[in-house]
Amino acid sequence: MQAGSTPTGYALDPYSTLLPQPELAFSQPGTCLLNARTAVEVAGSPEIDGLFRRFVAGLPLPTGDPGNDPANTTQTTLSFVTETDDAPGAYRILVTESGVGIRAGGFEGAVSALTTLRQLMPAHAWRREWNAGGGWAVPCGTVADRPEYGWRGAMLDVARHFFPKRTILRYVDLLAAHRFNRLHLHLADDQGWRVESRRHPRLHEVGSWRPSTRLGPDGVPDGTPHGGYYTLDDLAEISAYARARGITIVPEIDVPGHTSALRAAYPELGRPGQEQAVLDTVWAGGSSLSPTRPVVAFLEDVLAEILDAVDTPYVHLGGDECDMGWWADDPAIAAEMAEHGYTDVKQMHGHFLRSLGRFLSSRGVRMVVWDEGFVTGGVLPDTIVMAWRGHEVAGRAAASHDVVRAPLFPTYFNFDQSDLPEEPRSEGGPITLDDIAAFPPAPAEWPDGMRQRVLGAQFQIWSEWVATESRLDYLAFPRACALAEVLWRGRVADPVDFERRLTVHLERLDALGVGYRPPAGPHPWQTGGTGVWRRSGPGRIEETKKWVESISREP
Numbered sequence: 014m015q016a017g018s019t020p021t022g023y024a025l026d027p028y029s030t031l032l033p034q035p036e037l038a039f040s041q042p043g044t045c046l047l048n049a050r051t052a053v054e055v056a057g058s059p060e061i062d063g064l065f066r067r068f069v070a071g072l073p074l075p076t077g078d079p080g081n082d083p084a085n086t087t088q089t090t091l092s093f094v095t096e097t098d099d100a101p102g103a104y105r106i107l108v109t110e111s112g113v114g115i116r117a118g119g120f121e122g123a124v125s126a127l128t129t130l131r132q133l134m135p136a137h138a139w140r141r142e143w144n145a146g147g148g149w150a151v152p153c154g155t156v157a158d159r160p161e162y163g164w165r166g167a168m169l170d171v172a173r174h175f176f177p178k179r180t181i182l183r184y185v186d187l188l189a190a191h192r193f194n195r196l197h198l199h200l201a202d203d204q205g206w207r208v209e210s211r212r213h214p215r216l217h218e219v220g221s222w223r224p225s226t227r228l229g230p231d232g233v234p235d236g237t238p239h240g241g242y243y244t245l246d247d248l249a250e251i252s253a254y255a256r257a258r259g260i261t262i263v264p265e266i267d268v269p270g271h272t273s274a275l276r277a278a279y280p281e282l283g284r285p286g287q288e289q290a291v292l293d294t295v296w297a298g299g300s301s302l303s304p305t306r307p308v309v310a311f312l313e314d315v316l317a318e319i320l321d322a323v324d325t326p327y328v329h330l331g332g333d334e335c336d337m338g339w340w341a342d343d344p345a346i347a348a349e350m351a352e353h354g355y356t357d358v359k360q361m362h363g364h365f366l367r368s369l370g371r372f373l374s375s376r377g378v379r380m381v382v383w384d385e386g387f388v389t390g391g392v393l394p395d396t397i398v399m400a401w402r403g404h405e406v407a408g409r410a411a412a413s414h415d416v417v418r419a420p421l422f423p424t425y426f427n428f429d430q431s432d433l434p435e436e437p438r439s440e441g442g443p444i445t446l447d448d449i450a451a452f453p454p455a456p457a458e459w460p461d462g463m464r465q466r467v468l469g470a471q472f473q474i475w476s477e478w479v480a481t482e483s484r485l486d487y488l489a490f491p492r493a494c495a496l497a498e499v500l501w502r503g504r505v506a507d508p509v510d511f512e513r514r515l516t517v518h519l520e521r522l523d524a525l526g527v528g529y530r531p532p533a534g535p536h537p538w539q540t541g542g543t544g545v546w547r548r549s550g551p552g553r554i555e556e557t558k559k560w561v562e563s564i565s566r567e568p
């Protein structure tokens with residue numbers, strides 16, 4: 014669409030173009046004019062009052078003199094009433110010619126309602142600034158809505174490639190525009206440590222950068238330093254910014270594996286006598302920590318700093334892909350194993366995670382682990398298991414624990430989006446828009462008890478091949494639009510209707526400045542070209558799916 018042209022979605026009934034699709038939405042005759050002088054009436058918390066006033070302040074001013082001339086004011090009202098019996102995220106909107114009335118169960122519902130209200134406006138309402146001729150005319154009508162799942166998330170790996178704070182804040186805005194409510198930040202891995210520690214400063218001084226990067230295990234070093242980290246003040250800002258938009262930050266410090274950057278800063282925490290550097294290859298390394306008391310105490314220090322900065326009920330401890338090969342030969346580990354009566358190093362993996370989990374519990378925080386932590390017993394009764402290795406391990410976990418579905422297929426958005434040869438280099442694939450639309454977070458064949466333990470799901474973007482914000486946009490959207498509908502409604506009920514609504518929704522993404530992948534294929538400047546980003550070969554997603562299932566019983 015050319016800049017300045019009339020959005021096609023404006024000619025349609027906006028109530029039929031909402032994404033995710035609400036439970037109930039229909040238009041009625043008439044319109045309601047909303048602008049920066051719309052009156053705000055909130056019967057709710059101060060946080061909700063502030064949310065509504067910020068929303069109105071961001072609307073266009075009335076046409077003409079911006080002063081106090083009564084002719085320039087509007088008589089419409091934006092009102093809110095708390096519904097104490099509504100589920101989190103649920104809301105109702107009634108638009109009449111005299112104003113907009115919203116009822117919701119709390120802050121998350123209020124955020125969802127305002128997101129839907131903005132979608133009822135023309136796509137230009139999503140721009141930062143736009144001359145709207147005095148305000149936005151919203152068609153009258155009714156929306157009644159509630160989410161199917163409480164955990165509607167996205168994971169962003171900022172360890173392999175670092176994204177600055179401004180990108181994270183923008184990403185929060187994009188997630189909120191699709192009613193996601195969790196942002197899982199993967200803050201530490203072999204290729205970088207991404208958070209300040211005032212108690213252990215070598216973590217960010219040494220572990221946050223590498224002198225070069227190789228794209229792939231056989232890649233050529235680029236000779237360019239890469240790095241960065243978030244200060245604790247940055248994390249506090251990100252957390253507050255996300256909270257104000259209905260999103261909870263879930264920080265992840267991946268231990269006891271994936272710890273080359275941590276061990277580069279403090280080698281004494283790992284295998285004695287083995288030096289460690291921050292890895293320059295984007296592939297996973299074999300570094301791991303000692304699962305002993307001094308290491309647990311060190312990490313409790315670090316986690317305490319993060320919890321002082323981030324207002325969150327969840328912390329992810331990783332637990333995946335840990336090299337335990339050297340643990341059996343280490344005297345300190347052997348001594349602790351004997352003390353606890355353990356005969357297998359896998360038991361120490363579970364013990365290590367449970368120890369950190371108990372510390373988190375003392376702070377009122379739930380531990381989250383990848384499914385390897387579940388396999389080794391590294392879980393407490395309230396631990397959330399994030400199952401990435403397929404369907405079978407998710408089912409085993411859901412028999413006893415709350416589960417967030419995050420299977421490689423189809424929620425790893427760092428994979429190709431099609432088998433087109435012009436797709437840029439990625440992890441494999443393809444994982445298509447249709448694959449995501451068909452994903453059932455709680456499979457129908459599971460018993461009710463297991464289905465009820467599925468909190469929701471999230472998509473992942475691992476950043477081995479994601480070095481820029483534009484690449485992040487390309488991989489996330491529009492696939493995130495499909496998962497947003499799956500998590501909000503429970504499924505994409507009508508693929509043809511979803512495609513129609515997505516066509517309109519892409520105009521909103523255009524207004525937001527999102528460099529999404531067009532459904533028909535990449536733009537010329539989004540392709541891999543003939544250089545290092547050229548696609549290496551056809552996708553092998555079926556083989557990958559079988560491999561992931563085959564390893565799901567391993568620690």
